[in-house]
Amino acid sequence: MATTTHRSACPLDCPDLCGLEVTVEDGKVTRLEGDHRGPLTDGFICGKVRKFTDHMYGDARIARPLVRTGPKGAGQLREVSWDEALGLVADRLAIIKARSGGEAILPYHYGGSNGWLTEGALATRFFRRLGASNLDRTYCAAATSAAVHGLYGVMPGTALEDIAHAKLIVLWGVNPNATGIHLVPVIDRARAAGAKLVVIDPRRTPLARRADLHLAVRPGTDVPVALAIIHALFARGHADRAFLDRHANGAAELERRASVWTIEAAAAEAGISARDLDAFVELYAASSPALIRTGWGMERNRNGGSAIAAALAIPAVAGKLGVRGGGYTMQNSDAKWVLSSEHGIAEPKPATRTVNMSLIATALRELRDPPIEALFVYNCNPAVTAPDQATLLRELARDDLFVVVHEQVMTDTCALADVILPATTFLEHRELRRGYGTMRMFDSPAVVAPVGQARSNNAVFGDLMQRMGLVHDGDAMTDDAIVEQVFAAAPEGAVYKRQLAEHGVAIPSSGSNPVPFVDVFPGTPDRRIDLVPAKLDAQAPGGLYTYRPDPKTDEFPLALISPALATQISSYFGQLRTAPGTVSISKADAAARGIADGDQVRIWNRGGEVRCTAKIDIETRDGVLVLAKGLWRKHTANGMTANALIPPTTADLGGQAAFNDARVQIEKA
Ligand SMILES: Nc1nc2c(c(=O)[nH]1)N[C@H]1C(S)=C(S)[C@@H](COP(=O)(O)OP(=O)(O)OC[C@H]3O[C@@H](n4cnc5c(=O)[nH]c(N)nc54)[C@H](O)[C@@H]3O)O[C@H]1N2
């Protein structure tokens, strides 16, 4: 038996970016382990990726191109050759473009792979040259990116590993036990050295259970909480006026806007104890290094952008930046790489219309001149990850909508496709990825031949470009050529290339763990923090830091949130889940409705209905229901997931989906 081991790296949508050691026996992957190329992930990986072979070689894996032969969704499919499948796709797209214009075609993609070679590259170049509608990618991090870039410009925050130096760690709307496991031992190290831990989250997450203080805010109320903290910091003389004078614009305006929220009023609005919030202000003011780690859970509501902005303004007001382990951590994809995935595309964005992916259901139903006639889905499973699921499923099932899905496994979106194209996994194609948590880059080659006839994104879109006459002289058309082109795009590229060749890992020119305000400074035009950026102020309804109250009604009084599962990345790996989905409800909310643990329940609002099992859960606060993101249709009794309850609305910034802003009612089914 021939056994070899190979270096790889995990390209999944996870901040940690693990280096991997992959064992291949007789042409098949048999084992994935962590390697030691990064101090954060150092040798251990999550259970999901450890079991990646179940995904690669499981029953749901798609091995050949398939074409629908019966009614949409009926599951009648015919295996076809790649030539027939791509010929059919190219013909249909050409007909639609000739008849209705390129804008009738919409690429639809998100987080399947965070690698540059699968996330963009030839797919993006193909759709740009085709003159397709542009996609505004707003499922995730749209509000947080707008907020952090508005305040700090492009600047990396505190490195995850440096959080070990903190004396106070604030986890704000983030649940590392599921969504970035390597932060947990870092927090443990800091705590062993005396650090305090505060968690601000509607749920009692695993770290909230162990925290010194847990502020179990009602979803969507972080704006008043953060503003009250800022107000108190100013009012009590805890603001660092010298730091603000030197490094920030807009401090007086922020102080004025924050002054409307007292500790008492904010605590009442958030449904937490005023004494706890008060204690937090004093603890924060007295601690250094004090670190606020914001996640993505709190961006996904009507106030999400302002909430992130306000939370990220706190370290500036209190002067907590400029020490290792202090300040904030949001997204470290802002590390200074100089290179970007755009270099692999080498085609400017066309002036065609832009469609917000989070409003896809509405767009499919209502867009005209032209309507969307073709949807090309890759790296994405919108049937269970987009808002307004009931409308979306109806629209996807339309006979006059041509749906192509490039996928690894038979997802709920594939079930509504006209053409299904089998995709390779990251172990079957080359990938180049830089982290959004850890500040590193890996270049990982294919380690095995693809299962069946699966092809990489670039192979598929490169072929379509050829068929549709969209290749230009000198185009980089293969993964290897694209990588060369990316590295050739800037002087630093040669440095990264050498680092990758010599050490298997590259580090940005800003370093792997720069200290903000020592090693790196705001990427704003004047290199100062902008506490009330005009652009965000104009964008947020009512202005930045405006709090829009709870949209609950007597009919739909409960807030439904859908946090991440530890066993999946969004819906990725959902085919492997056998347990049905459950909705968590507090004891009091259940008792008020005569719901017992294990009962079948119906959760509904005007958008739709989900039927599943109830779990009475002490981790869930009153007024809130929890139904995980990423469940598949098979996981509920009526084939609908949390997304059926999520409104087709957006957060205040970035066009961000409001996944955590549903208001619902629940009863025994
Ligand atoms: N295992 C696993 N890892 C993942 C993912 C996954 O699905 N599974 N997804 C990846 C992706 S795509 C992302 S974006 C990240 C997400 O990483 P996280 O942001 O950690 O993930 P979430 O579970 O969506 O949200 C975090 C917390 O926010 C809380 N929350 C919800 N609403 C509010 C609110 O209004 N205010 C506050 N303060 N808290 C709120 C939730 O209760 C939850 O505990 O994780 C990545 N890593």
Ligand SMILES: Nc1nc2c(c(=O)[nH]1)N[C@H]1C(S)=C(S)[C@@H](COP(=O)(O)OP(=O)(O)OC[C@H]3O[C@@H](n4cnc5c(=O)[nH]c(N)nc54)[C@H](O)[C@@H]3O)O[C@H]1N2
């Ligand atoms: N209810 C609810 N829904 C949510 C959220 C929420 O909080 N609540 N959060 C949202 C968030 S944060 C995110 S990031 C989105 C993610 O939503 P999606 O972008 O739909 O991501 P996944 O569910 O991870 O599905 C990605 C798919 O890409 C496929 N894939 C992986 N690699 C490749 C590849 O190389 N090529 C091709 N062609 N396909 C590949 C995988 O098999 C998988 O089926 O979900 C959003 N949906």
Ligand code: SF4
């Ligand atoms: S999903 Fe995250 S924790 Fe798991 S292997 Fe990939 S990078 Fe590491």
Ligand SMILES: [Mo]
């Ligand atoms: Mo995400």
